[in-house]
Amino acid sequence: MDSLWRIGDEVKAALEDGRGVVALETAVLTHGLPYPDNLETMHRMAQAVRQAGAVPAVMGILRGRPVVGLTPGDWEALLDRPEKCSIRDIGLAVARGVNGGTTVALTAYMAHQVGITVFATGGIGGVHRGAEKTWDVSTDLYLLAQVPITVVSAGAKSILDLPKTAEFLESLGIPVLGFQTDELPGFYVRTTGLPVTGRVDQVSEVIAVRHAMNRAHLSQALLVVQPGPESVSPALVDRLIDEALHEAAMHGVRGKATTPYLLGYLNERAGDQLKAANIALLVANAGLAGAIAAYHA
Ligand code: PSU
Ligand code: MN
Numbered sequence: 284m285d286s287l288w289r290i291g292d293e294v295k296a297a298l299e300d301g302r303g304v305v306a307l308e309t310a311v312l313t314h315g316l317p318y319p320d321n322l323e324t325m326h327r328m329a330q331a332v333r334q335a336g337a338v339p340a341v342m343g344i345l346r347g348r349p350v351v352g353l354t355p356g357d358w359e360a361l362l363d364r365p366e367k368c369s370i371r372d373i374g375l376a377v378a379r380g381v382n383g384g385t386t387v388a389l390t391a392y393m394a395h396q397v398g399i400t401v402f403a404t405g406g407i408g409g410v411h412r413g414a415e416k417t418w419d420v421s422t423d424l425y426l427l428a429q430v431p432i433t434v435v436s437a438g439a440k441s442i443l444d445l446p447k448t449a450e451f452l453e454s455l456g457i458p459v460l461g462f463q464t465d466e467l468p469g470f471y472v473r474t475t476g477l478p479v480t481g482r483v484d485q486v487s488e489v490i491a492v493r494h495a496m497n498r499a500h501l502s503q504a505l506l507v508v509q510p511g512p513e514s515v516s517p518a519l520v521d522r523l524i525d526e527a528l529h530e531a532a533m534h535g536v537r538g539k540a541t542t543p544y545l546l547g548y549l550n551e552r553a554g555d556q557l558k559a560a561n562i563a564l565l566v567a568n569a570g571l572a573g574a575i576a577a578y579h580a
Pocket of ligand 2: 419420421422538539541
């Protein structure tokens with residue numbers, strides 16, 4: 284039977300040669316950042332992975348075909364009426380032949396299927412604010428409990444309930460390593476007062492932890508978090524997020540539309556400062572993931 288996954292030539296060669304490969308998601312391209320910042324950011328992330336000595340593997344569903352290693356030309360093609368595709372969406376997306384930007388959950392899953400062990404993103408999905416009423420908990424968390432991949436992020440966004448997200452990660456047995464930090468970063472803000480499972484200061488320590496987890500046959504992801512290079516004032520972020528949540532409630536936004544709505548509000552309505560911070564941390568995370576993948580190889 285033909286494989287469902289189409290693997291790009293460069294990624295295939297890198298995997299065969301045992302070179303470092305870093306998975307990159309595309310929900311941030313299709314639903315996370317406005318055009319043309321989204322395309323520009325993908326270029327910069329891919330470049331950061333290469334500069335660190337690894338090969339980028341951009342994931343997405345192109346006209347119904349899940350692809351590992353989309354080319355820059357594919358990124359543009361993906362922007363034609365894309366759907367946001369998480370784990371449960373892959374069946375319909377393939378059957379209907381649509382374009383899909385893949386979330387952290389689906390990207391991590393695809394990476395694992397093809398043997399990629401490192402992944403960079405901006406912020407993982409988590410437990411949403413008000414989850415005690417809505418039950419809105421990202422599939423990202425459940426999937427990361429099932430896939431032994433190393434994920435670099437700037438924590439989870441403050442649009443989420445960060446203390447609940449941290450508790451949920453603990454419940455699922457997912458360790459959080461602070462890279463040169465003792466605290467869980469809050470995406471736009473560098474500190475949250477929430478502890479990490481442990482602090483590491485070197486790439487070699489990340490590899491040692493992952494290696495030990497693998498030897499223990501754990502299925503869990505290893506989350507590596509680092510604060511973004513540009514910090515926004517926590518008071519400003521809080522105010523903007525309150526506004527965004529209020530708008531979302533007024534418009535009855537629910538389900539998978541929630542995260543893109545909130546991100547869209549923050550990136551487009553809240554001025555360039557948040558967007559610039561978002562892009563800077565995406566690029567920095569790609570660089571660290573590249574260094575981890577290259578070292579590992
Ligand atoms: N966080 C970001 N930018 C993003 C996302 C999260 O800073 O673009 C995307 C990721 O693809 C993540 C998804 O996997 O949102 C989570 O969506 P949900 O909350 O619906 O599970
Ligand atoms: Mn949700």
